[in-house]
Amino acid sequence: MRLADDEYGAVAPIYDAATAWALDPLRRELGEAVGRERAVKVLDVCCGTGRQCLFYAKTGRDAVGLDLSWGMIRRAARLENIHAARMAFLRGDACRLPFPDASFIVSTIALALHEKPPGMRPLILAEMLRVTAPGGLIGVVDYLSPKTGAQSALSWGVKAVERLAGRDHHAHYADYMRQGGLEGLLERQGMRMFDVRRRMFGLIGIALIRRPA
Numbered sequence: 001m002r003l004a005d006d007e008y009g010a011v012a013p014i015y016d017a018a019t020a021w022a023l024d025p026l027r028r029e030l031g032e033a034v035g036r037e038r039a040v041k042v043l044d045v046c047c048g049t050g051r052q053c054l055f056y057a058k059t060g061r062d063a064v065g066l067d068l069s070w071g072m073i074r075r076a077a078r079l080e081n082i083h084a085a086r087m088a089f090l091r092g093d094a095c096r097l098p099f100p101d102a103s104f105i106v107s108t109i110a111l112a113l114h115e116k117p118p119g120m121r122p123l124i125l126a127e128m129l130r131v132t133a134p135g136g137l138i139g140v141v142d143y144l145s146p147k148t149g150a151q152s153a154l155s156w157g158v159k160a161v162e163r164l165a166g167r168d169h170h171a172h173y174a175d176y177m178r179q180g181g182l183e184g185l186l187e188r189q190g191m192r193m194f195d196v197r198r199r200m201f202g203l204i205g206i207a208l209i210r211r212p213a
């Protein structure tokens with residue numbers, strides 16, 4: 001991949017400074033949910049700078065993070081150097097996960113599906129189902145459809161941020177929301193949430209799905 005093709009390469013150095021204050025509480029909560037599983041090895045797809053993996057490692061899990069962006073993977077590798085042992089990061093495509101079937105007891109993805117083209121979202125979820133063991137857990141964090149007037153009003157702020165991220169990014173986000181956000185996507189994939197927590201003023205959900213045994 002050429003540097004110019006790395007969509008997240010330019011933002012990677014400032015990504016954590018800009019987002020960790022808001023996203024770390026969600027990461028901690030997902031980390032605690034995963035900590036209740038018997039999982040040893042956990043996969044985080046589209047892992048970005050690797051901070052979700054950090055929360056898995058803190059609860060004694062071995063975390064593998066995968067991302068398409070070299071810039072993000074390089075930042076994640078710095079985390080790996082600091083916290084050693086329990087984390088590994090690799091560059092790869094979420095649509096073709098380089099792992100055999102049922103390799104992980106848990107797989108997660110955060111704030112990545114909404115920005116993907118419509119045809120890519122089901123592919124990624126299908127890959128996560130494939131690499132997660134029967135009876136294992138899949139965690140998805142992403143935008144929910146607003147349920148109240150206040151949430152609809154606040155979602156204008158999200159729209160503005162998504163617009164700043166670029167034309168394609170915004171078009172994919174708009175399509176994702178039109179199709180019912182996270183609930184709509186999971187329902188179309190036949191993935192039943194057994195738990196969904198509304199966070200960040202009700203705009204973002206932490207959804208937990210059990211892979212059928």
Ligand SMILES: C[S@@+](CC[C@H](N)C(=O)[O-])C[C@H]1O[C@@H](n2cnc3c(N)ncnc32)[C@H](O)[C@@H]1O
Nearest residue numbers: 008046047048067068069072093094110111112
């Ligand atoms: C908004 S960031 C979210 C990062 C991280 N999950 C978080 O919550 O901070 C989306 C991430 O998806 C990655 N990504 C985009 N397309 C991908 C693909 N096809 N395979 C793997 N990662 C991808 C980007 O490089 C980026 O790091």
